[in-house]
Amino acid sequence: MSKHDFIERIHHHLIVSCQALENEPLHGSETMAKMALAAKEGGAVAIRSNSPEDILAIKQKTQLPVIGLLKRVYPENEVYITPTKKEVDELLVVQPEVIALDATIRERPNQESLQDIVHYIHDNSNTLVMGDISDVRDAEYATEYGVDMLSTTLSGYTSYSPKQDDPDFELVKTLSQQATIPVIAEGRIQTPDQAKKMFELGAWSIVVGGAITRPQLITKSFSDKIK
Structure with missing residues (x-):
C-alpha cells in the first residue's frame, strides 16, 4: 500500500488500537487478532498494534493495514515506544504499513536520534512513520x-504536557490548523461524541x-461510577 493510499484510507475514519501487555488478561496474539477482527467488523479501517507477533497475527486475520510499534523499556530512559533501531528492525520483519514511534524532544536510548531512526525506516522500507x-x-x-x-498519543504522558482526564482537544485543534502533515487524534478518547x-x-x-x-478498564469505569 502506497503512502497516499494509506493516508486516504484513514481519512475521517476510525483506527482501533488492539494492545494487551503481558500483565493484562487479554495478552496474546490470537486474542488480539480476534479483537482486531471485531474492530474491523465494527468499522475500523486500520489497527494499531504492539509487537511483531501481534502485528503478524492481526494482518493474517483481518487483512487490514497495521500501525505497528514495539514497546520496550530501557534503563534510565523515558522513551519506550519503538525507542531504537533494534525495535525498528524487529518490526520491519513483519512489514507493518506504518511504524509508530516516540517522536518527542526527549533523549532516546543508545544516543540515537529521531532523525536517524526516521531516515533509517524510509531508507530501508516503504513503511510510513507515525510520530507520537x-x-x-x-x-x-x-x-x-x-x-x-x-x-x-503522548499528550499528558510527558513531564511538560498538560495532565488531564479528557482528550487533548486543544492540541488537536492547534495542530490541525498549523501542521503540514496529517494529525491523528489519540489519547483518552472515551466516547463517540x-x-x-x-x-x-x-x-x-x-x-x-x-x-x-x-x-x-471499561468495567472499572462502570464499577467506579456506581460505588
Missing part, C-alpha cells in the same frame, strides 16, 4: 525530522484504544 507527540513543540520537532504523520468532536476540530483520523479493547 505530546505538545506543539514535539510536533514541530517530529515534522522537521521527517515523520509522515503526527499522533497526539468525543471522537466526533476531534473530527470537527480538524483531525485527519482518530485512534481509540482502551474504550474499545480493554474490557478491564
